[in-house]
Amino acid sequence: MSKKVQIEDLDGNTIISLISQGNMEVLDQVYTTYKPAYLNWARQRFPSTNQQDIVDSWHDSIIAFYEQVISKKLISLTCEIKTYLFTIGYRSLLKKHKKIQKIFDDEEIDKKLIDASLNLFFEEEDPLKEQKEMLLKEINQLPTQSQQILMLRFIEGKSLKDISEIVNYNSLNVLSATISRSLKLLKNKIQNNKK
Amino acid sequence: MSERDQEWIERYLAGELTDEERTILESKMVEDAVFKNEVEQYRLIIESLKLKRRNELLERFKKKDQILRRAIPWKSIAATILVVCGAIWLWNSRNPNPKINDTVAPIIDSSSIHEKEVILKDSIINVPKSAENVVEQTVLAPKDKNVERKIPKSKEQPIADSKVSHEELYAMNFEPYKDESMILDLRGEDTMSPYDQFVSNYWDGKYQVVIDSFSNLNAALQKNDNVLFIKANALMVINRIDEATVLLERIIASDRSRYKIESRWNLGLCYLKKNEIVKAKEQLEIVKSLHDPNYNKTVDKLLSQL
Numbered sequence: 174m175s176k177k178v179q180i181e182d183l184d185g186n187t188i189i190s191l192i193s194q195g196n197m198e199v200l201d202q203v204y205t206t207y208k209p210a211y212l213n214w215a216r217q218r219f220p221s222t223n224q225q226d227i228v229d230s231w232h233d234s235i236i237a238f239y240e241q242v243i244s245k246k247l248i249s250l251t252c253e254i255k256t257y258l259f260t261i262g263y264r265s266l267l268k269k270h271k272k273i274q275k276i277f278d279d280e281e282i283d284k285k286l287i288d289a290s291l292n293l294f295f296e297e298e299d300p301l302k303e304q305k306e307m308l309l310k311e312i313n314q315l316p317t318q319s320q321q322i323l324m325l326r327f328i329e330g331k332s333l334k335d336i337s338e339i340v341n342y343n344s345l346n347v348l349s350a351t352i353s354r355s356l357k358l359l360k361n362k363i364q365n366n367k368k
Numbered sequence: 369m370s371e372r373d374q375e376w377i378e379r380y381l382a383g384e385l386t387d388e389e390r391t392i393l394e395s396k397m398v399e400d401a402v403f404k405n406e407v408e409q410y411r412l413i414i415e416s417l418k419l420k421r422r423n424e425l426l427e428r429f430k431k432k433d434q435i436l437r438r439a440i441p442w443k444s445i446a447a448t449i450l451v452v453c454g455a456i457w458l459w460n461s462r463n464p465n466p467k468i469n470d471t472v473a474p475i476i477d478s479s480s481i482h483e484k485e486v487i488l489k490d491s492i493i494n495v496p497k498s499a500e501n502v503v504e505q506t507v508l509a510p511k512d513k514n515v516e517r518k519i520p521k522s523k524e525q526p527i528a529d530s531k532v533s534h535e536e537l538y539a540m541n542f543e544p545y546k547d548e549s550m551i552l553d554l555r556g557e558d559t560m561s562p563y564d565q566f567v568s569n570y571w572d573g574k575y576q577v578v579i580d581s582f583s584n585l586n587a588a589l590q591k592n593d594n595v596l597f598i599k600a601n602a603l604m605v606i607n608r609i610d611e612a613t614v615l616l617e618r619i620i621a622s623d624r625s626r627y628k629i630e631s632r633w634n635l636g637l638c639y640l641k642k643n644e645i646v647k648a649k650e651q652l653e654i655v656k657s658l659h660d661p662n663y664n665k666t667v668d669k670l671l672s673q674l
Contacts, residue, residue: 197428201428201432204429204432205432232425232426232429235425235429236422236425236426239425240418240421240422245383251565252564252565252568253572256568256572260564260568301412301415304412304416305412305415305416305419306416306419308412308413308416309416309419309420309423312413312416312417312420313420320420323417324417324420324421326378326382327381327382327414327417328414328417328418328421330382330383332384349375352378353374353375353378356378356410356413357374359413359416360406360409360410360413363409363412363413364409
């Protein structure tokens with residue numbers, strides 16, 4: 174049996190590499206290892222914030238981190254992973270509590286840059302929210318394997334060849350056709366919904 | 369839409385198009401509104417897939433939390449505490465021994481209170497052996513690193529006034545200043561900006577790195593008095609007092625920093641360290657005159673020791 178990975182023994186870049194390869198156990202460990210320290214840290218900085226909001230901000234942080242890694246936008250870290258995660262969580266809390274105004278006390282800080290960075294992970298209002306939720310229901314009604322293939326292809330960024338190995342498809346053409354068919358089906362749902 | 373268009377859109381969304389292919393596709397989107405609409409619809413599907421993944425992750429984390437909660441045997445812990453408390457109560461009620469009372473309820477024991485008071489007034493006098501542990505716990509209790517540290521250090525460290533040198537007074541009163549407002553300025557994109565790193569290193573206590581990385585900040589930040597205050601603190605930690613003094617004098621002169629009182633307090637300490645007592649007193653008197661509740665007692669105490 175292989176030895177269980179301990180993230181305390183790994184540097185941030187190795188953690189990123191393992192997660193980008195689909196190692197969810199490492200993501201779980203990142204989540205649980207740093208969570209107590211984050212909750213403690215956030216509680217001190219936002220004492221009036223309720224516990225659930227702080228936990229939610231930790232979820233936001235881990236999810237944003239995961240999405241950055243999976244989309245290959247984050248391939249290496251120049252700081253400790255803990256610092257990176259805490260920074261994202263902190264921003265999430267700032268968003269929630271609109272304490273952003275405090276940052277603008279200092280006129281020499283580039284306001285636009287701050288604004289841009291804060292919008293990086295957490296959008297204010299999503300105008301397409303309703304449509305996305307409708308589509309999510311349709312996606313959940315697709316055959317389980319089709320859902321898995323779409324996720325592997327468009328979320329985890331796997332190549333057709335990699336996916337064929339994961340889901341045991343012998344033919345790349347059949348796999349490609351499955352993807353196209355699923356996408357067309359979902360696209361039709363969008364169009365029908367518009368009508 | 370042709371098969372080829374379909375294939376290109378799929379590869380575009382999967383991030384597999386070459387630069388050249390992507391340029392062609394994006395040009396087509398500009399020219400052909402119908403095609404653009406097709407791509408937008410596919411994008412919406414991908415966004416919904418992301419939403420699906422987020423929901424899956426949230427479920428995963430919730431399950432993880434439930435497992436962790438179950439793993440902590442709260443009932444057993446509560447039962448153990450009850451049994452221990454019961455045993456202590458039973459023991460006390462059957463053996464009214466003062467030594468036991470010292471441990472369980474020292475406040476009720478008036479002799480114990482007396483000993484503590486004597487020791488805290490002057491740590492140099494002979495300490496009765498029975499109270500040594502109390503003193504040790506009082507003086508050496510670790511401070512919470514994360515708590516806002518606006519309260520100057522000496523508040524928590526009773527000292528014997530007459531036997532302390534200026535150098536020692538400095539050491540007992542200086543602590544690099546940290547509070548929430550410093551990390552409110554955090555910013556960055558996928559990776560941390562030089563400023564993020566600068567502040568982060570300061571928080572992590574990597575003071576030499578803070579000094580070394582100051583030159584990586586942009587020109588505006590290098591002139592910012594709040595940033596300079598952080599640098600001055602780092603310089604003080606690594607004992608570059610002359611440089612810290614120059615910075616703090618400049619910060620006070622420009623009067624634009626949010627750390628005005630803190631700068632004066634630190635400048636007073638720098639002068640103290642350099643044995644320039646008149647100047648030190650001058651700064652500390654100004655701090656005193658500002659009646660900041662975080663400094664009132666400490667500055668009084670330090671002035672009385674000079």
